[in-house]
Amino acid sequence: MAIEVRSLAWHGKGLHLIDQTALPREIVRLDVTDVDTLIDAIRRLAVRGAPALGASGAFGVAIAMLQAEREGWSEDTLRDAVSRIRDARPTAVNLAGGVDRVLPLVPKGVAAVVAEAEAVVREDVAANKAIGANGADWILAHVERRPLRVLTHCNTGSLATAGWGTALGIIRELHERGVLEVVYADETRPLLQGSRLTAWELDQEGIPHFVQPDGAAASTILRGLVDVAVIGADRIAANGDTANKIGSVGVALACADAGIPFVVAAPQTTFDPATPHGDAIEIEERPESEVLEWGGVRVAPEGSRAFNPAFDVTPARLINAIVSERGVTEPRT
Numbered sequence: 001m002a003i004e005v006r007s008l009a010w011h012g013k014g015l016h017l018i019d020q021t022a023l024p025r026e027i028v029r030l031d032v033t034d035v036d037t038l039i040d041a042i043r044r045l046a047v048r049g050a051p052a053l054g055a056s057g058a059f060g061v062a063i064a065m066l067q068a069e070r071e072g073w074s075e076d077t078l079r080d081a082v083s084r085i086r087d088a089r090p091t092a093v094n095l096a097g098g099v100d101r102v103l104p105l106v107p108k109g110v111a112a113v114v115a116e117a118e119a120v121v122r123e124d125v126a127a128n129k130a131i132g133a134n135g136a137d138w139i140l141a142h143v144e145r146r147p148l149r150v151l152t153h154c155n156t157g158s159l160a161t162a163g164w165g166t167a168l169g170i171i172r173e174l175h176e177r178g179v180l181e182v183v184y185a186d187e188t189r190p191l192l193q194g195s196r197l198t199a200w201e202l203d204q205e206g207i208p209h210f211v212q213p214d215g216a217a218a219s220t221i222l223r224g225l226v227d228v229a230v231i232g233a234d235r236i237a238a239n240g241d242t243a244n245k246i247g248s249v250g251v252a253l254a255c256a257d258a259g260i261p262f263v264v265a266a267p268q269t270t271f272d273p274a275t276p277h278g279d280a281i282e283i284e285e286r287p288e289s290e291v292l293e294w295g296g297v298r299v300a301p302e303g304s305r306a307f308n309p310a311f312d313v314t315p316a317r318l319i320n321a322i323v324s325e326r327g328v329t330e331p332r333t
C-alpha cells in the first residue's frame, strides 16, 4: 500500500514544508510565512524537485502578498519579492511557471491566488498518477525481461512533487503491478538526493533497492544488471533535449551503448516550448563547498577549486521515451 508523503501544504497563513535537508535522519517541518525564508528554503534545497518548486512558487506569491499587507509594502517591493522567488533557482522551468500561473490573480486577492496554487497541487498529483500508468505501460511493451530491474537518478518521488512522483511514480506503478525486481538508486552527488530521499521513499514502501555510487551506474548498466533507466526532468526543451540532475547524461550514454531504454518522465509543466534546445537551458552552478567539503569538513586541498553544476542536458537523440500525463513521445525514433 502506497504511503503519501506531502512535501508541502498550505495552512492558511503560509506554507508547511518538509525540510528535505534533514531527511532521512528526522522529519522537520518548516513553517514558511515570509519571502526570504521561502527563497532560503528553495536555495538550500529544503524544498526541491521541479514540480514541488512549481507549487512553492505559486504559494510563494500568496506568501509575498500576505507579507506585503503585514508590512505595508509598496507595489514595487511586492513585485521585486515575487521576481526574487521566481529566480531563486534557474533550471527547473516549473518554478517560474508556478509563479506566472497565479500572477494574473493577484488583483483578486490572496484567496484567489491560494485557490489557484491548490489547483497546481491537485493537477500535479493527477499528472503524476497518469505518468505512472503511461510509463509502466510503455516499459512493459518495450522491455521483455520480467521481473524488471530499473535504474533511477536523483529523487523524483512524493518529495520532489506535490505527491506520488514522476519517474518514481512509474517505479511505484511497476511495483504495484508486481513486475519490479529491484531499483538501482544512484546516490546523486553531491547532495545525496538518491541515498537520502529516493532510498527513504523506496524503503517506506518496501520496494527492494540498492543505493549505488553515481560512478557505478555506467558499469551496472554495461554489465547487464539493468533493464531500463527512468529519470525525471527540470526542463524539456522544444526539441526534447532534457535538463536533469547532474549525472543523468552519463546514464543515458551508457543505456544507448547497452541498448536499453532511457526514459524521461515529467508533467507538462516541465515542458518549455520557449526554449528551442538544450544549449539554451541555464544550468545552475552551486557553491563549491558542496563538493570540497564532506559533512561540513574540508576534504579537498585548500588550493583546489570546485566545478559544481547542479544539472546536465541529455540530448533528445539519447532519449527513447518522454512520458507525460498526455502520453509518450519517442525522440530517438
Ligand code: MRU
Residues within 6 Å of the ligand: 045, 048, 049, 050, 051, 092, 153, 154, 155, 156, 157, 160, 161, 165, 166, 167, 193, 231, 232, 233, 234, 244, 245, 246, 310
Ligand atoms: O537539485 P534538485 O534536487 O532540485 O534536482 C531535482 C532533479 O533533478 C529531479 O530529477 C527533477 O527536478 C525532477 S523531480 C520530479
